[in-house]
Amino acid sequence: MHFTFGSPYLLALLLLLPCFLWCKQYSKPYYFPKLAWVTRQSPLLSWEPWLKMALFTLMVFALAKPFVYDASSDQHKKGRDLVLAIDASGSMAQSGFHVKDRFKTKYEITTELSKDFIAKRFDDNMGVVVFGTFAYTASPLTYDLESLSYLLEMTNVGLAGESTALGDAIMQSIRTLSYGEAQNKVIILLTDGYHNAGQSSPKEAVSKAKELGIKIYTIGIGKKSDYDVSLLETIAKQSGAKSYAASSAEALSKVYDEINALEPSAIRSENYLNQRVLILYPLVLVFILLLLWVLGTRRSEK
Known part of the structure; x- marks a missing residue:
């Protein structure tokens, strides 16, 4: 007490x-x-x-x-365990994704908007997985969202290779989520390419996520012809989530707002549970x- x-x-x-x-x-x-x-x-x-x-x-x-x-x-968090799985393959270095700032790459804009999304999560236990030819955990689950945003800034295009391993990205996200204790577990998968690398297939990874009750929201970055729309929709549908298309920075911002509404994070307050005056x-x-x-x-x- x-x-x-x-x-x-x-x-x-x-x-x-x-x-x-x-x-x-x-x-x-x-x-x-x-x-x-x-x-x-x-x-x-x-x-x-x-x-x-x-x-x-x-x-x-x-x-x-x-x-x-x-x-x-007081120490218990009411939010969920949430992992951002961000594509860092070579195609994410393309520019022109932002109407007002054509020189910024898709990856730069994605990380900026991801940081805004992180700042609004309040009580979520969050982590970041970066993937390309392989996937790795850039940040384990943490309630220190400021440090999480800082670590996200340290990542860059090409760090995980030039290809796109969607299956490995989901499997690595599942491994990252395994260290959390929240009942609600969510993966937000952002990519601009087709699955063409890795040791795990998307089908195998989604089956594992479904078994563990993990939702996978998928976001296609850029033109629909650039990524596998059908696969992303299947991944989201089978896991009980939704799939989105973000053709611009403005569209991606709106997608994040919608996910915020679908997966609300409890606002931290000064209220204490089980209190006795x-x-x-x-x-x-x-x-x-x-x-x-x-x-x-x-x-x-x-």
Whole structure:
């Protein structure tokens, strides 16, 4: 169990505690014929200011809304395990994919839009697989999405070879997802070519994904004549997902927005699960101390 405050900034009121000892109080003047009859006592030796300080502290604690919560609930992520499988074959070096910036390659634009997509995922446990002639995990599953985006920037066209191994890309994504514990597992496969390399066939890889309950969203980059539309549609359909065509940077951005809507990521908030509010405890102590104070004052008056 962890302990925290709902309004911790109110604890700043505790800085006023020294006033109970040192701040001057209004007092009614009394006159004595002899100074010897007046006792001088330090406020540090009197029980009354200390009692007032205790009451004030308990009331501040109550205002700050103390509560305990389950530590495992705070650390648990509500999102899904998601892998971006991005084609880095030679054809992704082609330019002209962006209407306003013709010099940027398809791969550069894809990684830029992928970073925007990553930033919106909040509680997802995400990884990146880059593939060409072979596939490799550029980043394992992580909740550190800023680092994930940074690692994505370090990849480039041709790092995994010039061909397109769609089967290996899916199999490597499945291996990457195997380290996650979320119930929902998703692969987003982006490619601009035909399957022409690798050790695993797309059929074998999709069968494995289907067996494990992993959805595979497929995105064809560029002209439809450049990639295997039929294969991408089959991969998505058999895994229970959807296939998309992105002929431009604007189209790819819209595809990512739609996937965001289909696979929403829970927004991280300040809410805690299994919380138990403790406001009642300091208030009960305040009531008890006030009762004892009143009883003690009445006895001294008698």
